[in-house]
Amino acid sequence: QQQVKQSPQSLIVQKGGISIINCAYENTAFDYFPWYQQFPGKGPALLIAIRPDVSEKKEGRFTISFNKSAKQFSLHIMDSQPGDSATYFCACGGSNYKLTFGKGTLLTVNP
Amino acid sequence: DGGITQSPKYLFRKEGQNVTLSCEQNLNHDAMYWYRQDPGQGLRLIYYSQIVNDFQKGDIAEGYSVSREKKESFPLTVTSAQKNPTAFYLCASTPGGTLNSPLHFGNGTRLTVT
Numbered sequence: 001q002q003q004v005k006q007s008p009q010s011l012i013v014q015k016g017g018i019s020i021i022n023c024a025y026e027n028t029a030f031d032y033f034p035w036y037q038q039f040p041g042k043g044p045a046l047l048i049a050i051r052p053d054v055s056e057k058k059e060g061r062f063t064i065s066f067n068k069s070a071k072q073f074s075l076h077i078m079d080s081q082p083g084d085s086a087t088y089f090c091a092c093g094g095s096n097y098k099l100t101f102g103k104g105t106l107l108t109v110n111p
Numbered sequence: 112d113g114g115i116t117q118s119p120k121y122l123f124r125k126e127g128q129n130v131t132l133s134c135e136q137n138l139n140h141d142a143m144y145w146y147r148q149d150p151g152q153g154l155r156l157i158y159y160s161q162i163v164n165d166f167q168k169g170d171i172a173e174g175y176s177v178s179r180e181k182k183e184s185f186p187l188t189v190t191s192a193q194k195n196p197t198a199f200y201l202c203a204s205t206p207g208g209t210l211n212s213p214l215h216f217g218n219g220t221r222l223t224v225t
Contacts, residue, residue, distance in 0.1 A: 009151065034213065043115075043201050043216030044154070089153060098169070099214065101146075103153040 003027055006090050006102025013109050019077040021105045023090035026071065032093035033066065035075045036101075037086050044089060048075070080109045114138065115217035117202050122222045124196075132187045132220045134202035141207030143185035144214065147171060148199040157200075160185055161207055189222065196224045 005024045013019045023033075034049035050057045050064040050073065057064045063076040077084055087106050091099040115136045124130045136143065142161045146154040156169030160179040174193025179185055185204075189196045199221050203214040 004153075006153070036214075041218070043203070043218050044214075045216065046213035049213070098144075098156060098159065100156075101154040103151060 003100050004090060004092050004102045006105060008105060010106040013080045013107065015080065015082060015109055015111050017080050019080045019084070019107055021075045021088055021090070022072065023074065023102050024072045025092045027092065027094065029094045030092040033064070033073050034091050035064065036089045036091065038089065039086050082109045082111050085109050115202055115204060115215055117217035117220050119220060120218070122220055124222070124224050126224055127191045129188055129190050130222065132189065132200055132222070134185045134187065134217060135183055136204045137183060138204055138215060140204035141182070142205045143179065144203040145177065145185070145187045146201045146203065148201055154201065157187065196222060198222060
């Protein structure tokens with residue numbers, strides 16, 4: 001079964017707009033929720049992460065919103081730039097030190 | 112510069128042949144991981160190792176094998192038993208013991224089996 005559901009699969013945003021990517025999970029034992037950014041031909045890199053004791057975390061133009069009761073979290077990219085064009089993965093982690101990834105969202109920011 | 116080196120970047124093999132993908136890290140990390148990435152499928156865990164001489168199966172271990180004889184190295188062998196081996200393979204590491212630290216990924220090996 002798919003433990004982490006990510007949507008949308010692809011997203012096109014104009015420069016300066018807000019990009020929003022959503023993830024939903026099933027396992028209530030998850031307690032670590034990172035977002036990774038991947039450029040073509042490269043490995044993913046950590047963008048921002050949150051733990052369930054807070055509902056929001058902001059780093060620059062990137063914000064994670066977390067809803068524990070709904071088992072959902074989202075990535076918001078403010079003032080999106082063409083350089084943000086990449087594939088974004090949400091992930092969930094727990095005490096077994098493994099991450100379960102969503103299927104990814106291809107973001108295209110048009111100039 | 113510390114990091115993870117995966118080699119080669121592109122690898123081509125004939126069906127029925129085993130192939131070994133290299134992963135070396137100089138970050139002094141305890142834990143290492145192998146993920147497989149297919150278009151639209153995200154990253155799926157093949158094997159992971161939290162300490163030298165120990166490793167565990169991930170979600171899609173069938174047709175793969177690993178070894179962890181040295182802290183710095185975690186090679187992955189794709190055997191002829193893997194039914195659909197063509198994919199992008201990513202190696203990663205963390206200091207271990209906790210997921211507070213991010214996964215550090217290499218730049219991957221793209222394997223094509225024909």
